[in-house]
Amino acid sequence: MSSLYRKVISSFLAAVLLLNLWGIVTVQAEELTGQSYVEIIGEDLTLSPGITINSVKEFEAARSSAYAPSCNTGWRPGASGYSRTTTNYNPMTNSLQWGFELTPKGKAFFGPFVTVSGIGGSVSNPSLGYFRTLFGNSIYAPHNRANDYLFHGSITRYNYMGGQGARLNSGDIVEINLGAVGTAAHRPSGNFSITCQID
Numbered sequence: 001m002s003s004l005y006r007k008v009i010s011s012f013l014a015a016v017l018l019l020n021l022w023g024i025v026t027v028q029a030e031e032l033t034g035q036s037y038v039e040i041i042g043e044d045l046t047l048s049p050g051i052t053i054n055s056v057k058e059f060e061a062a063r064s065s066a067y068a069p070s071c072n073t074g075w076r077p078g079a080s081g082y083s084r085t086t087t088n089y090n091p092m093t094n095s096l097q098w099g100f101e102l103t104p105k106g107k108a109f110f111g112p113f114v115t116v117s118g119i120g121g122s123v124s125n126p127s128l129g130y131f132r133t134l135f136g137n138s139i140y141a142p143h144n145r146a147n148d149y150l151f152h153g154s155i156t157r158y159n160y161m162g163g164q165g166a167r168l169n170s171g172d173i174v175e176i177n178l179g180a181v182g183t184a185a186h187r188p189s190g191n192f193s194i195t196c197q198i199d
Helices: 003-021 056-062 104-110
Strands: 040-042 074-077 083-090 097-104 112-125 130-134 143-148 151-155 157-160 163-169 171-183 188-197
Touching: 083 188, 097 104, 097 171, 097 188, 104 171, 104 188, 151 157
Parallel strands: none
Antiparallel strands: 040 188, 074 083, 083 097, 097 151, 112 130, 112 143, 112 171, 157 163, 171 188
16 A cells, blocks of 8 residues: 555644544534535644544544535535535536635735645446546645635546546545644644535
């Protein structure tokens, strides 16, 4: 198993565990749409110790929820109010477009500039029997922009650990994990996990 895969998963799960234990801010709550997504917000999340996940089975067992809303839900709020995201799947082009932006609360927390990058993700389909781990940079290369920027991307064909050029299928559950680092003096950082299912 790739050490990069272990590091990405370890960092993400360590942050979730620590924030749950410390009670900083980690939430996955229902909003008006009932389809919010996970936000993990803190100061210098890179100081978290690692947790090793050795298999897809362990990774799946460690996930907090198996529910995935449709990829055609419009704008969804982050569970703690720092950001919002939108996803849209176009069956004519077999493409998933996504957008991510900070709310006024997020802008105040992260400061005037923020760097957002992909930190990993997955495409899985229990019906078709696959779980594919995505590379962070293949999801979204680092972008340093003003805090009012609409970060955006799309997935049509995607490369994954052990393969390349895969296409999205009906029933696929797509998870996009983004990391953000702000310029404010308190070294703000956050992880955002956006999950949806292809209709």
